[in-house]
Amino acid sequence: AFEVELAGSGRVLSVPADRTVLQVLEAAGVLVLSSCEEGTCGTCETGVLEGVPDHRDSVLTDAERAEGRSLMVCVSRSRTPRLVLDL
Numbered sequence: 196a197f198e199v200e201l202a203g204s205g206r207v208l209s210v211p212a213d214r215t216v217l218q219v220l221e222a223a224g225v226l227v228l229s230s231c232e233e234g235t236c237g238t239c240e241t242g243v244l245e246g247v248p249d250h251r252d253s254v255l256t257d258a259e260r261a262e263g264r265s266l267m268v269c270v271s272r273s274r275t276p277r278l279v280l281d282l
């Protein structure tokens with residue numbers, strides 16, 4: 196599990212191993228647009244302000260992956276205990 200912090204509100208949500216960031220955000224009433232939910236369309240791209248994403252999408256380029264400034268919340272996870280999202 197890891198945590199996501201919403202930069203705008205300071206809310207911190209826990210993302211368990213069996214749920215996606217998108218599912219956790221939706222359950223918390225945080226609106227993030229999504230479509231494919233398979234990491235292929237790019238609709239759910241969300242900015243990352245702190246922390247290191249574990250990218251599992253097929254949208255970002257290698258350079259964008261290395262930069263780690265955004266992630267697809269429908270599939271990607273975190274390499275650090277917390278990600279601060281630009282939400």
Ligand code: FES
Binds near residue numbers: 237
């Ligand atoms: Fe398509 Fe996340 S909803 S990449």
